Amino acid sequence: MTQNQIDEILIQRIIQKCQELLEKKDDLHSINLYDLAFDIVNRAREKAQELKVPVVITLVDAGAHVILSYRMEDSLLVSYDMAYKKAYTAVGMKMQSKDLALLTKPNHWLFQLETMSEGQIVSLAGGIPIYSKGRIIGAIGISGGNAIEDQTIAEYAIEEINLK
Numbered sequence: 001m002t003q004n005q006i007d008e009i010l011i012q013r014i015i016q017k018c019q020e021l022l023e024k025k026d027d028l029h030s031i032n033l034y035d036l037a038f039d040i041v042n043r044a045r046e047k048a049q050e051l052k053v054p055v056v057i058t059l060v061d062a063g064a065h066v067i068l069s070y071r072m073e074d075s076l077l078v079s080y081d082m083a084y085k086k087a088y089t090a091v092g093m094k095m096q097s098k099d100l101a102l103l104t105k106p107n108h109w110l111f112q113l114e115t116m117s118e119g120q121i122v123s124l125a126g127g128i129p130i131y132s133k134g135r136i137i138g139a140i141g142i143s144g145g146n147a148i149e150d151q152t153i154a155e156y157a158i159e160e161i162n163l164k
Contacts, residue, residue, distance in 0.1 A: 032132050032137060033059065033061060033067060033130060033132075033137045033138045034061075034067060036161060037059050037067050037068045038068070040057075040059060040130075040140060040157050040158060040161060041057050041059065041068055041070045041157070043156060043157040043158075044057045044070075044140070044142060044153050044154070044156070044157035045057065045070065045072065046156075047152065047153045047156040047157065048072060048142075048144070048145070048149075048153050051145065051149055051152070051153070053144055053145035053149045053153070054072040054073060054074040054075040054076075054144055055072055055075055055079060055083070055142050055143060055144030055145055055149075055150065055153060056069065056070065056071045056072070056075050056079040056080050056082070056083040056142070056143050056144055057069070057070045057072075057083060057140065057141075057142055057153075057157070058070075058080075058083040058084045058086075058087045058140070058141040058142075059087065059130075059138060059139070059140055059141075060084070060087040060088065060091055060138050060139050060141070061137065061138045062091060062135075062136055062137055062138055063091075064087070064088045064091045064092060064139075066084065067138065069083065069084070072144070075144045076143075076144055078143075079143040079144040080143075082122065082124070082126075082141070082143035083126070083141040083142060083143040083144075084141055085119070085120060085121070085122045085127075085141065086122055086124060086126045086127030086139075086141030086142065086143060086150075087127050087138075087139040087140055087141030088120060088121070088127075088139075088141070089120075089121045089122050089123075089127045089139075089141075090127035090128050090129045090139035090140070090141065091129060091136060091138065091139045092121060093121065094129060094136060095129070096125075096127060096128050096129070097122055097123060097124055097125065097126060097127030097128075097141075098123075098124070098125035098126070098127075098147070098151055100113075100121070100122075100123040101123040101124070101125075103123075104123045124143075124147065124150070125147035125148070125150050125151040125154075126141060126142040126143055126147070126150030126151055126153070126154050127139060127140070127141045127142075127154070128140055128154045128155065128158060130158055130161055140154050140157055140158055141154070142154045142157075
């Protein structure tokens with residue numbers, strides 16, 4: 001066997017191994033959040049019940065498509081839309097929705113972003129991106145309580161999920 005043939009075999013094995021790893025990585029990102037969705041919602045519901053706050057919990061994937069949305073009894077009608085918008089903001093802006101509040105104040109670089117996005121992007125607490133291996137795989141949005149309650153519930157729901 002010549003050196004070129006040996007090199008070719010090694011290159012093919014490396015390519016094959018890389019493809020296997022990429023497929024495995026894609027599988028982790030595409031199914032992980034779906035597999036965890038009910039656990040995340042149950043954790044959020046548990047914390048909301050502890051705080052005695054009826055909320056809406058929305059999980060979206062990395063493309064902001066709803067995976068699961070759960071409305072607790074007696075939650076506000078407006079909370080359904082707000083929970084989605086918070087999750088959408090977290091995915092779309094790659095940041096917690098509460099952190100956007102400082103950037104959207106008058107004379108800041110994202111002033112009027114909420115207006116320009118026709119209200120789709122919001123700067124209210126309760127939207128947090130969900131990471132796996134340094135990549136956003138989705139987000140959670142909580143609405144129904146005050147800012148601190150929504151944020152606390154969202155953080156509790158995913159505190160063991162985010163794997164940066």
